Amino acid sequence: MATILIAEDEARISQFIESGLTAAGYSVSVASTGSEAIAMARSFEFDLMILDVGLPVIDGFSILKTLRGEGHQLAIIMLTARGSSMDTVRGLEGGANDYLSKPFRFDELLARVRLRLKDAAPSASSDLLRHGDLELDHRTRRISVAGKTVDLSAREFGLAVEFLQHPEQVLSREQLLSRVWGVDFDPESNIVDVYIRHLRAKIGRERLETVRGMGYRLK
Structure with missing residues (x-):
C-alpha cells in the first residue's frame, strides 16, 4: 500500500483529497503547516507528497528545497492556486515531479498520483x-x-x-x-x-x- 502525505493548510481541501485517496486504496497522512510537513517527511518513509505552495510559516518551495537537499526521494506533486508559468518552472526545477493548479478535478489529481507512484517505483x-x-x-x-x-x-x-x-x-x-x-x-x-x-x-x-x-x- 502506497503512503501519501498531504501538506495543505485549508482543511476543506485536505479532507477532500484525503477522502478520495483513502477510497482509492492509499494510506494517507495530513500536515497543515510547513514545519509539520517537514517533520513528518523526516520521520516516516512516504512514497509521495501532495505539497501546497501557500503553507503558513514555511512555504512549499522552501519545503521542497529542504527535503531534496536532505536527499529525500519521495515523489512530490506541487498543488497551488498560483497559475503562473514562473511558479511552475520554479517548482519543477526545484525537484518537484509534477505541478497542479487549483481549482482541480480529483480524477486528474488521482491520475497524476498513480503516474508519479509508477514512475517512482524501482524499475529493477x-x-x-x-x-x-x-x-x-x-x-x-x-x-x-x-x-x-x-x-x-x-x-x-x-x-x-x-x-x-x-x-x-x-x-x-x-x-x-x-x-x-x-x-x-x-x-x-x-x-x-x-x-x-x-x-x-x-x-x-x-x-x-x-x-x-x-x-x-x-x-
Whole structure:
C-alpha cells in the first residue's frame, strides 16, 4: 500500500483529497503547516507528497528545497492556486515531479498520483523482492523460503513486503500498522505482534528479530 502525505493548510481541501485517496486504496497522512510537513517527511518513509505552495510559516518551495537537499526521494506533486508559468518552472526545477493548479478535478489529481507512484517505483525490482534465501513474488503473492514456496494471507504478504523492501532496518509497530493496515497507531492494539507471529511461523522465527522497545528487523 502506497503512503501519501498531504501538506495543505485549508482543511476543506485536505479532507477532500484525503477522502478520495483513502477510497482509492492509499494510506494517507495530513500536515497543515510547513514545519509539520517537514517533520513528518523526516520521520516516516512516504512514497509521495501532495505539497501546497501557500503553507503558513514555511512555504512549499522552501519545503521542497529542504527535503531534496536532505536527499529525500519521495515523489512530490506541487498543488497551488498560483497559475503562473514562473511558479511552475520554479517548482519543477526545484525537484518537484509534477505541478497542479487549483481549482482541480480529483480524477486528474488521482491520475497524476498513480503516474508519479509508477514512475517512482524501482524499475529493477520487476515482480520479485529478494533477501538471503527469501524471495517474494508480487504476481503470485507467495514467498519462497530456501526454495520452498509458502502461501501468505493478505496481511502477512503486506508485512513481508515491508520487511523485504527494508532489510536489516528496524521497523516500528507504528510504521507497520500505518503501512500495512492503513490506520492510525493504537498503542493498545497487538495486531502487529499477532501477524508477526504468523509470519514467523511461515518464514522462520530466527529471520524476524525483535528489537526491544523499537520494533522488528528482517535479518
